[in-house]
């Protein structure tokens with residue numbers, strides 16, 4: 001995939017800009033990066049706090065030629081790319097179903113994929129936020145989130161800069177996306193994801209599904225990336241969306 005990067009000082013949201021570019025005909029591989037977002041979007045309509053240079057705010061335009069049922073696996077490819085990018089900077093992470101990346105149970109990255117119709121067909125925008133610095137996290141976020149700066153300081157002390165991260169991230173994402181769109185790619189991506197996620201099997205979780213909440217143990221992923229959870233009364237539940245929370249064993 002040919003990667004082209006557009007850089008902005010400030011945007012409402014890199015996902016919104018990438019979608020606008022896709023509607024104007026941008027090719028697959030166009031990436032939008034901003035130093036700050038004024039209306040950064042998280043999943044489930046949440047806000048993604050996006051202070052200047054405190055995070056990497058990145059979105060890529062895709063025009064996938066894969067079966068619709070496999071579209072959710074694009075976020076798996078993105079999570080694998082983030083995992084490998086962190087590994088390149090000496091940071092060991094864990095993918096939390098479906099597409100958060102954690103270090104020692106603290107969130108370091110979130111992924112938001114959005115689809116839209118464009119004159120050139122369906123476009124998927126994959127937005128990736130990676131925390132670069134924790135120094136100005138609000139107190140309530142500091143307890144549940146971490147950053148590359150914090151993890152590097154705690155480990156190797158290696159130097160990093162946003163451009164080096166973007167370079168690794170785009171290379172890792174291109175590689176994972178190429179696998180996904182090749183023969184038997186869905187199966188390969190599910191396997192790669194499973195190898196990098198402690199949530200794939202045998203994890204005690206609580207899943208909030210709308211007004212319902214179930215507790216159980218994870219039991220692998222379905223063909224389309226949905227999570228299988230064996231509930232406390234031994235029923236198999238298939239979780240397509242919804243929040244998964246780790247349960248500590250007591």
Ligand code: BTN
Pocket residue numbers: 012013014015016037039040041042043044046048056057058059100109110111112127128129130
């Ligand atoms: C989440 O975990 O809730 C997903 C967060 C996704 C944040 C990124 S930052 C770059 C891109 N632009 C946005 O507005 N959101 C995504």
